[in-house]
Amino acid sequence: MIKLTLPDGASREFDAPLDGFAFAKTISNSLAKKALALKRDNELVDLSTMLDKDAHVQVITAADPEGLELLRHDAAHIMAEAVQELFPNTQVTIGPVIENGFYYDFARAEPFTTDDLAKIEARMHEIVARDETISREIWEREAAITHFKEIGETYKAEIIAAIPAGEPISIYQQGNWKDLCRGPHLPSTGKLGKAFKLTKLAGAYWRGDSKNEMLQRIYGTCWANEKDLKDYLHMLAEAEKRDHRRIGKEMNLFHLQEEAQGMVFWHEKGWTLYRVIESYLRRKLEQHNYLEVRTPQLVDRGLWEMSGHWEKFREHMFVSETDDARQLAVKPMNCPCHIEIFKRGLKSYRDLPLRMAEFGSCHRYEPSGALHGLLRVRAFTQDDAHIFCTEAQITSETESFCRLLREIYEDMGFPDIHVLFADRPLERVGDDAVWDKAEQALLDAVRATGLPYDLNPGEGAFYGPKIEFNLRDAIGRSWQCGTLQVDFNLPSRLGATYIGEDGNKHIPVLLHRAILGSLERFIGILIEQYEGKFPLWLAPLQIMVCPITTDIDDYAVQVAKQLRLAGLRVATDLRNEKINYKVREHSDGKIPVILAVGRREAENDTVSMRRLGSREQSVLSLKEVTDLLANESRPPDLR
Numbered sequence: 001m002i003k004l005t006l007p008d009g010a011s012r013e014f015d016a017p018l019d020g021f022a023f024a025k026t027i028s029n030s031l032a033k034k035a036l037a038l039k040r041d042n043e044l045v046d047l048s049t050m051l052d053k054d055a056h057v058q059v060i061t062a063a064d065p066e067g068l069e070l071l072r073h074d075a076a077h078i079m080a081e082a083v084q085e086l087f088p089n090t091q092v093t094i095g096p097v098i099e100n101g102f103y104y105d106f107a108r109a110e111p112f113t114t115d116d117l118a119k120i121e122a123r124m125h126e127i128v129a130r131d132e133t134i135s136r137e138i139w140e141r142e143a144a145i146t147h148f149k150e151i152g153e154t155y156k157a158e159i160i161a162a163i164p165a166g167e168p169i170s171i172y173q174q175g176n177w178k179d180l181c182r183g184p185h186l187p188s189t190g191k192l193g194k195a196f197k198l199t200k201l202a203g204a205y206w207r208g209d210s211k212n213e214m215l216q217r218i219y220g221t222c223w224a225n226e227k228d229l230k231d232y233l234h235m236l237a238e239a240e241k242r243d244h245r246r247i248g249k250e251m252n253l254f255h256l257q258e259e260a261q262g263m264v265f266w267h268e269k270g271w272t273l274y275r276v277i278e279s280y281l282r283r284k285l286e287q288h289n290y291l292e293v294r295t296p297q298l299v300d301r302g303l304w305e306m307s308g309h310w311e312k313f314r315e316h317m318f319v320s321e322t323d324d325a326r327q328l329a330v331k332p333m334n335c336p337c338h339i340e341i342f343k344r345g346l347k348s349y350r351d352l353p354l355r356m357a358e359f360g361s362c363h364r365y366e367p368s369g370a371l372h373g374l375l376r377v378r379a380f381t382q383d384d385a386h387i388f389c390t391e392a393q394i395t396s397e398t399e400s401f402c403r404l405l406r407e408i409y410e411d412m413g414f415p416d417i418h419v420l421f422a423d424r425p426l427e428r429v430g431d432d433a434v435w436d437k438a439e440q441a442l443l444d445a446v447r448a449t450g451l452p453y454d455l456n457p458g459e460g461a462f463y464g465p466k467i468e469f470n471l472r473d474a475i476g477r478s479w480q481c482g483t484l485q486v487d488f489n490l491p492s493r494l495g496a497t498y499i500g501e502d503g504n505k506h507i508p509v510l511l512h513r514a515i516l517g518s519l520e521r522f523i524g525i526l527i528e529q530y531e532g533k534f535p536l537w538l539a540p541l542q543i544m545v546c547p548i549t550t551d552i553d554d555y556a557v558q559v560a561k562q563l564r565l566a567g568l569r570v571a572t573d574l575r576n577e578k579i580n581y582k583v584r585e586h587s588d589g590k591i592p593v594i595l596a597v598g599r600r601e602a603e604n605d606t607v608s609m610r611r612l613g614s615r616e617q618s619v620l621s622l623k624e625v626t627d628l629l630a631n632e633s634r635p636p637d638l639r
Contacts (some may be wrong), residue, residue, distance in 0.1 A: 003054045017052035020045070021187065024059045034061040036070050036191055037184050044070075046136060046184040062193075062224035069097050074134075074186045075124075075196050075222040076102040081177040082123035083218070086116075092179065093155040093206065093215060100232065101221035105204050107155060112216050117198045120218070124196065131190030132175035136183055144169045144180070155206070156180050195229040196222040199236070203369070210367065238475045244527035245373040251532055251590055253540065254374070262371045262378030264520055269540035272569065273523060276538060278359060280635050281383050281408070281516070287637070288404050290357040290385055295337035297361060301327040306494055307336040308429045312462045316364045334360035335487075335512055338386045339494045342508075347498040352508065353393050357385035359519075374524030381519045387511035388496070391441065397511055398445035398484060405482050405515050409471055411636035413529060416472040419451050420480075422459035429463055430489040439465045441509075442486040461512070463489045469515075473529045481522060485512040532590040533612055536633045543570040543629065544591045545607075546582045548598035550574070555602040559595065559622060566630040587612060593629060 004023065005011040012026065020038040024031050024047075038045050039058040044066055051057065060067045076095035083090055083106060095104030106112075139147075141160065148156040160169060160180060172181050174189055186192060198220045206212035223229040248254050253270030256263070266274060285292065298320065304310040309317075309332070318330040331337065338356050347354070360382045370376055387397050409417060421443060424435045442465050446453055453467065460466050469482035487510040497505040516522040526538070536542055543563055547556040556572050563570045573582050579596055586594050595607040596617070607625050609618045620628070 002051065004051060005054075005056045007056075007058050014051075017050045019050050020047040020057075020059070023051055023057065027059065031059055031061070034063075035059050036061055036067045036186055039066065044184055047187045048135070049184075068222075068224055070184065070186060071192060071224065072097045072102045072222045074189070074192055075220060076104050077172070077174065077179055077181070077185070078124050078127050078189055078192060079120060079198070079218065079220060080104050080106075080179065081127055081174060082120045084177065086119055086123055089152075091153055091155050094159070101199070101219060103217050103219045105206075105215040105217050107206075107213070107215050112201055112218065114201070117201070117218065121196075121198045124198075125194065127175070127189050128192050128194070129190070130175065131188050133188050134172060134174045134185045136185070137171050137173065139169045139171050141165075141169050144171065147178075148180070192222075193225070195224065195226045196220060197229065197233065205369070208367070235475050235477070239477070239528070242475070242528040242531045243373075244375070244524040247527050247532040247590075248374070250588070251540070253527070256373070261368055262366055262376070264374065264377060264379070270523075272540040273534075273538065274519060276540075276635075277516075277519065277523065277526075280411075280637060281359075283635075283637055284404065284408060285357050285385070288355070288400070290355040292357050292359075293338065293341055294358060295331070295334060295341070295360065297330055298328040299331055299337065301329060303336050303340070303494075304329055307490060308463065308493060309333070309336070312427060312429070316366070318363050318365055330363040331360070332362055332364045334358050334362065334382065334384045335386055335490060335510070336494060339491060339496050339510070342388055342496050343494070347388075347508075349390065349498060349500050349506075352498060353387050353389035353397055355385060355387050358382075360384045374520045374527075377518070377520050380521065382514055383516045383519060385513050387513065388491075388498075388508040389511060390500075390506075391509055394441045394486060394509060394511070395445040395448045398442070399449050401484055401511070401513055402449045402451060405469060408515050409469075409482075412526065413535070414471040414473070417451075418470040418472065418478065419446065419453040420456040420459075420468040420470065421446060421453050422456040422466050422468060424460050424465060425458050425462060427462055428460070429493070434488045435465070438486045438488045442467065442484075445486075461485050461487075463487050464510075464512070466512075471525075473525065479525050481517040481525070482515045483513065483517070486510075487512060534590070534592070536592050536629065537635045539590075539592045540569065541571055541589075541591055542568050542633055543593045543595060544582075544586045545570060545572045545595045545597065546579060546586070547572075547574065548579045548596060550576055552597055552599065552602050556597050559597060559607060562622060562626055563629070566626050568626075568629055568633055583610065595625065 002014045002017065003011055021032060021035060024035040035047055037047050037060040038049060039060055040055050062068060062071060080092045080095055084092065087108060091107040093105040093107060095102065144160050145157045163169065170182050171178055172183060172185055198218060200219045202217045204215050204217040206215055221232055223232060251269060252267050253273065254267055255265050301310060313332060317332050320328045322328065341356065362382055363379050366376060366378050389397050406417065423439050446467055456468065464485045464487035466483050466485035468480050470478045470480045472478055491510050492507050496508055498508055500506040545556045545560045547553050553574050556574065560570045560572045583594055590612065592612045594610045597607055601607055605622050606619055607622060609620055609625055
């Protein structure tokens with residue numbers, strides 16, 4: 001007798017083994033039609049898998065997260081089959097699922113074109129319509145290597161040769177097409193449906209190494225139904241409209257160039273925006289009793305070795321060697337330096353918690369192919385802080401930090417926050433007992449805040465578990481910005497201690513925390529959130545004063561002077577151009593307020609005010625408009 005237990009706790013007993021499809025049918029015919037795979041004792045397996053012993057079983061459909069991932073996995077395989085049918089001399093390499101879709105890397109002498117994408121997508125629909133059965137076989141290693149070499153698939157042969165001895169060589173076949181894959185897969189290509197689209201082409205190095213040959217990557221997206229696909233494509237179109245690189249250029253905020261890859265050239269307006277955000281953050285930190293410090297850019301290799309960063313993070317560090325053969329690293333993060341400050345002078349338990357903040361300028365080597373405007377750079381500033389505390393203070397400090405983070409996100413226009421709890425990664429420092437303690441302490445603290453959270457297994461920092469704060473923007477995208485990490489390891493490695501109530505030395509707990517993360521990246525997110533149409537307090541240039549005729553220039557200058565005295569960021573446009581031209585140009589430049597002044601305004605000491613996005617004009621006295629805009633432009637923390 002075989003006992004199969006369902007997710008709701010109900011169970012069914014069977015006299016003989018049966019496969020997943022037959023099991024789904026015993027529940028209902030409609031479920032069997034929707035079934036894509038099985039989850040057996042928390043392992044995802046093919047629907048054809050035989051159930052021959054007691055197990056907890058769940059039938060997976062497109063409505064489940066695992067089902068959607070499976071659809072995207074199979075979409076990559078069906079794309080690869082379509083490519084090789086249309087372009088027979090193409091080799092397939094690696095094709096994983098990614099967020100919202102999939103990609104596959106191909107080796108082909110000729111470049112693909114956007115026209116080719118349409119042909120490939122059409123052939124994918126044909127393969128789906130053919131409803132080819134997908135089946136799994138286990139091959140002998142040498143037989144698999146020989147097979148793929150014989151059909152000209154040298155990359156696949158190389159992948160197989162690198163699989164550790166003893167692991168099964170799993171080959172999936174759909175129709176006449178074969179691919180190496182662990183699986184699982186859909187029962188047939190017809191189960192994929194029609195909700196997919198190929199989105200773009202890119203280059204990618206084989207195995208991500210710039211020393212290897214360049215491959216061609218085709219990206220696609222796939223969804224459970226056509227409505228979800230339509231919504232996602234609409235979001236992509238919105239994202240393109242909001243692209244911070246284009247808007248940044250139009251607003252003259254910043255630029256990037258080849259001679260300083262991944263490093264931002266801030267223009268006057270962009271730097272104004274940067275400083276407004278930095279000043280706001282500095283005031284919030286002072287309100288919450290943080291002490292601001294500044295640490296060196298270049299630090300000797302020895303400190304990074306003691307901290308563990310040299311072993312775990314060396315490949316991302318910029319390193320310089322001096323004439324006396326000392327190796328210095330440009331700091332990729334601030335934590336070791338903050339511990340060095342903490343160690344200066346004797347610390348008591350009465351000094352804790354000690355909250356140490358820095359707008360730390362950091363550098364990390366990112367592959368050139370990964371760089372993306374402000375969102376992925378090599379030089380950035382973190383709104384970084386480290387809280388030195390006792391174990392008993394972890395919960396209260398976490399709750400306090402979460403309140404601060406929510407205040408800042410709401411002020412910036414992001415009220416929707418999602419929290420992930422990330423536990424120990426495979427590559428880490430410290431023993432398991434320390435990790436057990438750190439994970440439990442952070443989990444207790446998260447629960448105490450009352451914030452809902454999901455698990456993100458294995459994604460903690462190498463020195464401690466963390467919680468990740470994901471904010472949702474105006475078009476529904478999720479951005480991971482803030483983090484809080486509990487670290488029992490680094491203070492011990494670097495010899496940080498304090499004197500406890502018992503008169504003995506103790507090692508402090510270190511809470512690593514950031515809210516915006518990278519100011520550069522967050523500004524990129526902000527630009528896209530507001531489409532460049534910032535609220536008045538954030539706008540780099542808040543007001544443009546435009547005289548209608550040149551004989552009113554003096555009055556325009558007087559208006560601008562009074563507004564500046566009220567703390568507003570204002571400029572004048574004294575060009576000999578028509579007022580409609582000026583209004584249109586400055587509206588395109590996303591300036592929130594345009595004040596037009598003519599003879600009547602000069603005579604009456606008034607202005608004609610137009611808001612960005614509105615055709616309406618209001619005539620106000622100069623005092624009224626100054627008071628109104630000065631009040632409106634106050635940062636949220638000063639209101």
